[in-house]
Amino acid sequence: MDTLSPSLTAQERQGLIRLRRDFHRHPELGFQEKRTAGVIAETLRGLGLAPTTGVAETGVVAMIGSAAGGRTLLLRADMDALPIEEDGNKEYRSGFTGVMHACGHDGHSATLLTACSALQREAAALKGGRVKAIFQPAEEGAGGAKRMIAEGVLESPRVDAALGLHYWSILPTGKVGVTAGPTMAAVDEFHLTVIGKGGHAAHPQEARDPVVAGAALVSALQTLVSRRSDPLASVVVTVAEFHAGSAFNIIPAEARLAGTVRCFDKAIWEEIPTLIEHTAAGICHAHGCDYRLDYQRLNIPLVNDAAMAALVRETAAELLGAENVVEVRTLGGEDMADYLDRVPGCFFFVGAGNTAKGITASHHHPAFDLDEDALAIGAELLVRCARRYLAG
DSSP: OOOSTTTOOHHHHHHHHHHHHHHHHSOOOTTOOHHHHHHHHHHHHHTTOOOEEEETTTEEEEEEEOSSSSEEEEEEEEOOOBSOOOOSOOTTOOSSTTOBOOSSHHHHHHHHHHHHHHHHHTGGGOOSEEEEEEEESOOSSSOHHHHHHHTTTTTTTTOOEEEEEEEEEEEETTOEEOOSEEEEOEEEEEEEEEEOBOEETTOGGGSBOHHHHHHHHHHHHHHHHHHHSOTTSOEEEEEEEEEEOSSTTEEOSEEEEEEEEEESOHHHHHHHHHHHHHHHHHHHHHTTOEEEEEEEEEEOOEEEOHHHHHHHHHHHHHHHOGGGEEOOOBSOOOTHHHHHTTSOEEEEEEEEEBGGGTBOOOTTOTTOOOOTHHHHHHHHHHHHHHHHHHHO
16 A cells, blocks of 8 residues: 655645534535635635636636646535534534535545645646646535536636546545446436315315325336336436325325436436326326426436546555455436536545444435545545646
8 A cells, every 4th residue: 555645745634634624614505605615715825826716606716737738637626515404513513503514525625625735836747737626616406517617617728637536435434436437327306296186085086186196106106217217227216205185184186296316327317207207197197187297407427437437546546455446336416427528537436434433424414424534545546646647
C-alpha cells in the first residue's frame, strides 16, 4: 500500500477534517448554499485562485493550472444537504433544525477543496493542461447539474473529461468502488391520481371505488418489471405512497399514488412511462374510474467511460492495493450523470463505513455519518487521478 504523504501535507489533512465538520454544522438545502459557497470561495482565494461565484445561483468554479493549451479535467463536488433532522450528539452535529448532511456532500466539498490546495501547490508542474474545480448546488433532485451546464460550466475552456467521487457508507474505509459502464440508475418520479365516484361503504354499487382500482394498480405496476422488461436488466418500480379516504365507512372520490422508477438501461427508461400510462388506463377503465398521471424525469442513467474508469481503478490500486478496488453499481441516482452524458468521465465510490466506530447508517438516514479517515483517501485519489489524466 502506498502512503498518503506525496500529495497531502499534514496541515491539509487536518484542515480537511475541519472543513468537513464546519460544513456539517452548517447544512444548507439546494440553491440555498450561500454560506457554504462563501466558505469555499474564501478558501480558494486563500490558495491564490480567482473563483467564479454565483454560477447556478450558489455554485463556485475555479481554474488550476495552465491558462492556455492542453486538456481540461473537471473535478466536481456537490454542496447541498437534506431536509432531515439529525440524530446523535456528536460535536459537529447540525446546528439547524430539520436540515443535515445525510449524504456526505459536506465531505465531498471539503475533499475537493483540499485537492485544490494540493494541486495549486504543484500547478506549475501539472503537465498537459488544467483542472476546473466545480462546487455544485442542488444535487438532491433539484437539477443543480443541469443548471451548471446551462450556464456554461463545460465551456470556456471546454472540458475534455470529468471526475467525481461519492463517499459510500456501504463500503468500509480503505475500499474504493469503480465500475465501467452503467453505474447509477435513472431516477423517475410519478404521481398517479385515480379518479372515481365517492359513496357510502354500505352501497358500493353506487360508487366507483378508486381504492380498489389503486390497489390493483400497485400490484400491476410490479408486473411491469417481471413481465414487460428484460429479466437480465435491473429495473425497480416502487409505489411508496398511497393516500385515500377520510373515514372507515366512506368510499372516497380519489386515491393518490406516488412512486419511483429506477433502471440502468436507456431503452427501458424510454419505454417505462408509456407502460405505466397503458397500465393505468386499462385498470382504471376496468373499474369505471379515470386517472391523471404526472411523470417526471429526475436523473438519467450514470454511465462511466471505460478509459476513465480504468484510470481511476489503476490509481486506486496503486494507492490502496488492487484487492481493495471493487465494482459498485447501485439503483440510486446522481446528477453527475448529466456531465458524463456530455463528456467522458468516471464517478467512483470511496468507502467511508466503519463498524468499529459505529458508522453504519445508510445514506439519507438521520444517524448518517462518515468515517473521517476516508477523507484523505478521497482527496488523494482526486489529486493523483488529475495528475495521471493531465500527464497522459
